[in-house]
Amino acid sequence: MLRLVPSLLSRLGLLLAVALLIVWSLGPVYWSFVTSITPPLDLFGDTSFWPKHPTLQHYAKLFGATSLSQGNAVQSVWPQFSAALVNSIVTAAGATLVTVVVAAAGAYAFVRMKFPGRDICFYLVVATLAIPAYTVMIPLYRLMISLRLIDTYVGIVLIYVSAFLPLALWLMRSVYQAMPISLEEAAWLDGAGRVYTLVFIVLPLAAPGLIASAILTFLNAWGQFMVPLVFSPTLATKPLTVLLPEFVTRNYVDYGLMNAAGIFAIVPPVLIVLFLNRYLVSGLMAGATK
Amino acid sequence: MALAAVFVLPILVIMGGLVFYPLAVSTVDSFYRVDPMRPDTPFVGFANYARLVTDSTVQASWFNTLAYVVFAVVLETLGGLGAALLLDRIRHGRRWLLAITVLPWCLPPVVNAIVWMWIFNPSYGLLNKVLLGLGLIAQNKVWFNDQATALFLVSLVHVWRMMPLTAVILLAALQSIPGELYEAAKLDGAGPVKSFRLVTLPLIAGGLAIALSQSTVFAFNLFDEAWILAGSSIDTRSVIIQVYLTAFQSMRLSSGMALSILAMIGSLAVSLVYVLKVYRETRYD
Amino acid sequence: MKRRLFLAAAMVMPLALSLSGAAQAADNLSVLLPPWGTLPKDMTDKFAAERGVALDAQTLGWDDILTKIVTSSVAGTAPADATELDWSWIGRFGAAKWYVPLEDKIDPKIIADIPTASIFQYDGHLIGVTYSNDFRVLIYNKAHLAKANVAAAPKTPDELIATAKAVKAAKIAEFPIGLPLSATEGTSTAWYLLTKVFGGDLFDKDFKPLFIDPNSPGYKALNFEITALKDGLIDPAATGLKDVDVQELFKAGKITFDVAGWAGNMALYSDASKSQVANDVAAALMPSTIGKARTLGLPEAVGIPVKAANPKAAAAFIAWLLKPENEIVLYDQLGDMPARLSVLKQLNDSGKLKDGNVLLAQAALVEPLFTQGAPSWYPDFSTAVATIINQAAKDQISVDKAVTAIAKAAADAQAN
Numbered sequence: 001m002l003r004l005v006p007s008l009l010s011r012l013g014l015l016l017a018v019a020l021l022i023v024w025s026l027g028p029v030y031w032s033f034v035t036s037i038t039p040p041l042d043l044f045g046d047t048s049f050w051p052k053h054p055t056l057q058h059y060a061k062l063f064g065a066t067s068l069s070q071g072n073a074v075q076s077v078w079p080q081f082s083a084a085l086v087n088s089i090v091t092a093a094g095a096t097l098v099t100v101v102v103a104a105a106g107a108y109a110f111v112r113m114k115f116p117g118r119d120i121c122f123y124l125v126v127a128t129l130a131i132p133a134y135t136v137m138i139p140l141y142r143l144m145i146s147l148r149l150i151d152t153y154v155g156i157v158l159i160y161v162s163a164f165l166p167l168a169l170w171l172m173r174s175v176y177q178a179m180p181i182s183l184e185e186a187a188w189l190d191g192a193g194r195v196y197t198l199v200f201i202v203l204p205l206a207a208p209g210l211i212a213s214a215i216l217t218f219l220n221a222w223g224q225f226m227v228p229l230v231f232s233p234t235l236a237t238k239p240l241t242v243l244l245p246e247f248v249t250r251n252y253v254d255y256g257l258m259n260a261a262g263i264f265a266i267v268p269p270v271l272i273v274l275f276l277n278r279y280l281v282s283g284l285m286a287g288a289t290k
Numbered sequence: 291m292a293l294a295a296v297f298v299l300p301i302l303v304i305m306g307g308l309v310f311y312p313l314a315v316s317t318v319d320s321f322y323r324v325d326p327m328r329p330d331t332p333f334v335g336f337a338n339y340a341r342l343v344t345d346s347t348v349q350a351s352w353f354n355t356l357a358y359v360v361f362a363v364v365l366e367t368l369g370g371l372g373a374a375l376l377l378d379r380i381r382h383g384r385r386w387l388l389a390i391t392v393l394p395w396c397l398p399p400v401v402n403a404i405v406w407m408w409i410f411n412p413s414y415g416l417l418n419k420v421l422l423g424l425g426l427i428a429q430n431k432v433w434f435n436d437q438a439t440a441l442f443l444v445s446l447v448h449v450w451r452m453m454p455l456t457a458v459i460l461l462a463a464l465q466s467i468p469g470e471l472y473e474a475a476k477l478d479g480a481g482p483v484k485s486f487r488l489v490t491l492p493l494i495a496g497g498l499a500i501a502l503s504q505s506t507v508f509a510f511n512l513f514d515e516a517w518i519l520a521g522s523s524i525d526t527r528s529v530i531i532q533v534y535l536t537a538f539q540s541m542r543l544s545s546g547m548a549l550s551i552l553a554m555i556g557s558l559a560v561s562l563v564y565v566l567k568v569y570r571e572t573r574y575d
Numbered sequence: 576m577k578r579r580l581f582l583a584a585a586m587v588m589p590l591a592l593s594l595s596g597a598a599q600a601a602d603n604l605s606v607l608l609p610p611w612g613t614l615p616k617d618m619t620d621k622f623a624a625e626r627g628v629a630l631d632a633q634t635l636g637w638d639d640i641l642t643k644i645v646t647s648s649v650a651g652t653a654p655a656d657a658t659e660l661d662w663s664w665i666g667r668f669g670a671a672k673w674y675v676p677l678e679d680k681i682d683p684k685i686i687a688d689i690p691t692a693s694i695f696q697y698d699g700h701l702i703g704v705t706y707s708n709d710f711r712v713l714i715y716n717k718a719h720l721a722k723a724n725v726a727a728a729p730k731t732p733d734e735l736i737a738t739a740k741a742v743k744a745a746k747i748a749e750f751p752i753g754l755p756l757s758a759t760e761g762t763s764t765a766w767y768l769l770t771k772v773f774g775g776d777l778f779d780k781d782f783k784p785l786f787i788d789p790n791s792p793g794y795k796a797l798n799f800e801i802t803a804l805k806d807g808l809i810d811p812a813a814t815g816l817k818d819v820d821v822q823e824l825f826k827a828g829k830i831t832f833d834v835a836g837w838a839g840n841m842a843l844y845s846d847a848s849k850s851q852v853a854n855d856v857a858a859a860l861m862p863s864t865i866g867k868a869r870t871l872g873l874p875e876a877v878g879i880p881v882k883a884a885n886p887k888a889a890a891a892f893i894a895w896l897l898k899p900e901n902e903i904v905l906y907d908q909l910g911d912m913p914a915r916l917s918v919l920k921q922l923n924d925s926g927k928l929k930d931g932n933v934l935l936a937q938a939a940l941v942e943p944l945f946t947q948g949a950p951s952w953y954p955d956f957s958t959a960v961a962t963i964i965n966q967a968a969k970d971q972i973s974v975d976k977a978v979t980a981i982a983k984a985a986a987d988a989q990a991n
Contacts, residue, residue: 017376018387025390028450029397031416032405040849102300109297125301128309129507130557134533135550138543139312142650162308165301167504171459174496178466194293212462216455219395223451225514229639230646233607233655234631241398245636246610255404262401269396270389277385326649327670327951412812434815435969517638520815523758524962525969538645539954541667542991 029266036259058260080235080243081261087232088239089268090153092221095160099168099217100210102161107172108198112184122173129166133226141230151236156228160221167220168213175209176202211279215272222269240265316547324544331544338548348549350524351532354441355510355553358528359560361445362452362509367502369449370456377457378464388461392454399451403518406447410434410519437525444526447515452508456501463497464490499568503561510557529553604888605631607655608877609640611707611909618904622895628888648673653880657889660703660878662694662943666951669697674878676700680890685897688915691874694943703876704893705914706905707839710872710941711768712934713862714836714844716828718855719747728859732772732799735832735862739808742831750810751831752803753821758965761818763957765835766964767871767944769796774865782950782989784982789975792864798974801967814968826850838934839912845929858930860937872941874914903927952988959984 037054063078109115110122140159141150149155179202187197203210225241232238244261320338322331342348373391380387397405409416412432421427434440467490475485491498513530520526522535530553537546608614612634619630633655635643640659647654648671660674668674678686678701686692686701695703715728720738723745729735739751755761770777775792779785786793803809810816810830818835825833826844828851833840836858847853860868877896879889895901899921902913906922912934913919919938923931945953960981967977 014376014379017372018380021373021376021387022390024450025393025454028402028405028409029393031409032397032401035405035408102304105297106301109294113294113297115294115298121298121302124310125305127558128305128313129503130510130554130561131309131313132511132530132533132550132553134530134537135316135547135554136309136312138646138649139315140308141646143307143312145650145652158304159308162304165304167500169301170500171462171497174500175462175466177496178493208462208465212458215392215458219392219455223395223399225399229635230643233605233633233643241400242635242639244398245400245639246613246634255408258401258404262397262405265398265401266393266396270393273392274385274389277388326673327667410815412815413810430812432812432814435811521757521759521817521965522958522962523965525966527962534642535954535958538642539958540952540991541645541671543649 029263032259033263035255036263038256040254040256058254058256059264061257062260062264081240081264083235084238084240084243085265085268087153087235087237088222088241088265091156091160091228091237091239092218092269094153094157095164095221096214096218098157098161099165100214103165103168103172103213104203104206104210105198107169107176108202110169110173111176112181122169126166126170128162133163137226137230144231150231151233153237156231156237159227159231160217160224163224163227164217164220168217171213171216172206172209175206179205207279211276215276218272219269317551319544320548320551322544324547325542327541334544338545339552341545342549342552347524347527348529348532351527351529352556354516354525354527355512355529355556357441358445358448358512358516359506359509359557361442362448362512363502363505365445365449366453366456366505367498369453370501371460371498373453373457374460374464377461388458391457394450395452395454397451399514400518402451403447403515406443406450406515407519410443434520434523434525440520440523440526444512444516444519445509447519448509448512451515452505455508456505459497459501459504460494463494467493495568499565502564502568506561507557510553510560529556602628602885602888603631604628604657604885604892605633605655606877606889606892607633607635607640607643607658609637609659609875610634611911612659612875613909615904615908618901622892626888626891626895628885628891630892648880648882651882653882653884655880656883656885657877657879657892660695660876662691662872662874662876663949663953663957665695665697665702666949666953668878669700669702669948670951673880674702675881675883675886676702677704677879677890677893680879681894681897685894685915688917689897690916690938690941691872691914691943694872694874694948695876695878696948703878704897705874705876706896706902707875707911708872708914708919708938709874709912710838710938711764711835711861711870712838712841712937713859714825714833714840715857715859716748716825716831716852716855717857718852719751719831722747728857729862730860731862731864732769735834736799736803736806736808739803739831740806743808748829748831750808750813750829752808753825753830753833754800754803754809754813754835755816755818755821756800756804756809756813756965756968757815757817758962759817760957760961761821761835762964763960764871764873764944765818766793766796766800766960768835768861769799771869771871771942772796772862772864773799774863774869778945778985780947782947782985784985787978787982794974794978797964797967797977800964801974804968814965825856826852828852828855838937839906839910841929841934842906842910856929858933858937860933860940868937868940870937870941871944873944950989952985952991955988955991956985959988 034051036058037056038051039053039055039057042053062081110118144150144155183201184197187201223241228239228242232242244258321333321335323334324331377384377388377391410433412418412430417433418430433443471489472485475489480488511530512528513534516526516528517531522531529549533546533550533553536549537543614632619632623630644654644658660668681704689705691705691708692701695701695705713728719742723741725738725741729738742748742751754765767777770786770793773792773795776785777793785791788794804811804813821833822840824830826849841856841858844850844856845853861870863869877893879886883889897915899918902915902918903922905911906913913922919935922928923935928934963977963980963984966972967974972980
């Protein structure tokens with residue numbers, strides 16, 4: 001009976017910590033949601049934790065019901081919004097895929113292979129993390145113009161990769177470094193080639209690192225603003241982050257619409273994290289090491 | 291050797307072409323007077339840099355950025371570590387908790403800043419409402435009228451958004467610690483605190499260094515939060531806002547480039563300090 | 576191994592080339608405008624049909640459009656064939672020679688119909704044509720005034736204060752005067768406007784500051800703002816409010832006066848689906864200490880970058896935009912005040928302009944902020960003004976110190 005008390009206490013502490021984390025993360029998101037279902041005229045009235053007159057009008061605006069107000073046709077924003085949503089998904093997913101593949105291979109070379117300038121090379125690449133976007137923007141713009149990559153998925157993805165590769169590379173390098181080399185040596189003795197060893201022996205073991213890199217890259221690319229602002233002039237590649245500020249029109253800040261769009265924008269990344277994070281668990285690894 | 295070249299070549303091409311080349315161009319430009327409003331671009335040596343050092347507005351922006359870095363790095367690391375340890379311990383519903391933890395990152399930055407603007411709003415904001423309700427303040431406060439509070443609140447918005455990255459990095463590091471090590475430590479009679487210090491900390495040192503560095507770098511690059519919450523206010527103006535104002539509003543490009551290069555050097559230097567420190571203190575032979 | 580390398584290279588190259596080629600077809604026109612220039616689809620379709628030009632309309636948020644234009648212009652390319660041109664950019668973009676002269680491309684009779692055209696002159700050339708004619712007018716809540724037993728809108732700054740005090744005393748609005756005091760551009764323009772209200776200007780013809788003397792209009796204007804704040808006539812929270820936030824407060828009926836009101840906003844304020852004061856809103860001429868209701872024009876124009884790929888179609892687009900029927904659609908759908916005086920009159924005659932007579936009378940009295948044209952150092956100066964007024968409003972510095980600091984900022988900006 002007495003032994004139960006500390007474990008009960010620790011369980012309680014755990015629950016409290018979970019609750020705290022949930023409130024901290026969800027609180028402002030919840031508030032954004034409340035704003036998104038509050039009628040515009042109520043926004044500057046008395047705020048309350050629960051919306052008094054919940055309305056779906058902002059979502060209706062988003063999903064293409066062209067409404068009439070005072071004889072003015074309110075333009076539907078859905079075509080723009082859906083195009084931008086697709087662009088966000090394509091560019092973020094493309095950047096994630098390329099980054100993870102390049103980082104997985106590159107970091108392996110940086111850890112397990114020897115070549116001149118290896119460490120210098122690695123440190124230089126990681127150091128580029130510190131470069132502010134504004135520093136390189138104008139020369140980069142000139143370069144992208146001459147390569148005719150402005151407003152193309154390829155251009156945006158390449159820039160994202162160059163921006164988020166250092167972090168992924170560093171993470172993958174530390175994952176490989178922590179791995180015992182004995183497994184690989186055993187595989188080589190069995191006659192497996194280096195590429196085979198990397199793909200079928202090392203990568204499965206490095207799954208949590210790969211998934212963490214993928215999540216980081218995807219989220220970073222999803223939230224990017226500065227790069228697409230300059231390099232995605234039209235809806236051909238313009239992502240949500242650049243589209244949303246346009247809802248702040250000069251004489252009308254459409255808070256409700258912005259928040260509705262924001263709430264909707266968190267769905268794809270959350271789905272991806274939910275799906276991916278199954279692999280972020282050590283259980284998978286345990287089977288392989290035995 | 292050839293295989294290594296194949297593996298590394300994409301990195302060299304992408305980073306060389308899209309980062310190092312433009313960086314070199316900007317660095318060279320920062321020693322000239324590049325100003326589209328003036329006819330030619332004479333070489334000026336360190337004149338751009340010299341002017342930045344003496345400018346009191348620039349100094350104020352450095353102070354603010356350093357405050358952001360301190361707040362952000364401390365809060366993100368402690369919070370992120372806490373969240374990662376929690377996620378590592380949880381058995382049921384971990385995927386949901388992780389998804390909830392990364393949510394703040396998914397809200398587009400503009401929406402994020404606007405949500406917080408609502409919360410901090412002096413007249414209708416949630417913060418005043420809650421604090422009034424709890425009896426902690428007697429009347430509505432205008433939060434951004436006081437510099438220390440303003441800096442802290444801008445940092446808080448930044449931390450809210452960036453903490454998930456730290457948590458994910460540290461969680462990945464925690465996941466790679468073999469469970470046997472903890473059991474061995476337990477057998478040796480180590481309590482939770484001791485086994486955290488002796489087992490967990492050294493083994494996540496690599497991840498910690500990465501997390502600390504990325505927190506630093508992102509905090510050095512803070513722009514959106516301060517810009518949307520307080521505009522060009524001198525109390526909250528960050529170095530990167532100053533870069534934006536100099537290069538894009540005033541169109542003194544080379545001066546802006548020089549400042550952004552100083553910001554880069556600053557964030558590298560700070561990161562280096564604790565990357566080295568983390569590696570040295572946790573090295574165990 | 577070599578084959579692998581070759582393959583990797585071979586895969587990337589054509590991908591890069593094929594996806595990039597789709598850009599410019601024969602007669603394409605790209606237009607870059609802020610959200611209030613998002614042309615309705617019917618309009619762009621009509622333009623495409625009339626001129627046989629495919630219109631590619633691009634929209635960017637206000638802070639971002641400048642970044643975009645500067646980046647691409649510095650890189651030696653055109654941001655689009657026709658772009659937004661704010662009045663405050665003229666000095667900089669003119670000096671950088673980024674935009675082509677338009678006086679020989681647009682019918683002079685139309686230009687003569689646009690009173691704000693002079694604001695877009697640089698070095699004797701017209702480099703932009705107004706499409707949105709923003710000027711300031713006093714907007715007030717007449718129901719508040721009626722409840723406070725005030726018969727007419729204030730005609731002088733003193734009357735404005737007296738009315739505000741009456742409204743506050745009658746507990747109709749806690750903070751009757753709406754003025755932004757955050758460190759944003761709207762704060763600077765409000766002070767420039769009030770300087771005109773007190774009958775003066777910011778600078779003499781040599782750009783020497785005129786606002787340091789405590790008896791000068793500029794000084795009085797700043798003092799007016801700070802005193803009203805301290806007397807509780809302006810919300811202390813205004814130090815965090817942008818101009819659009821002040822407008823939200825007005826729409827919610829929380830404030831009595833939108834002092835630096837945008838003429839185009841009358842359409843919005845009187846729209847019951849967007850405003851709670853639709854029946855109570857009214858416009859009045861700006862108050863004045865000298866009898867003449869001076870006001871500021873802060874118009875926006877369209878210009879053609881020097882490097883534009885299709886300048887001919889761009890010129891045709893601008894001419895088309897200025898057609899009366901199109902200007903009226905822009906007002907109806909986007910709230911952009913028509914640039915042409917004749918169109919403004921036409922709107923008023925058709926009864927579409929709320930308080931149209933006041934707006935027309937005020938429109939005739941619009942002045943530019945700088946008669947010499949916006950100087951290239953304007954943004955440095957204006958950012959400093961917003962920052963310093965914000966500090967004064969937060970009680971970190973006195974009005975005396977603030978005007979001295981603004982004068983120093985002006986000198987620094989001009990020296991750079």
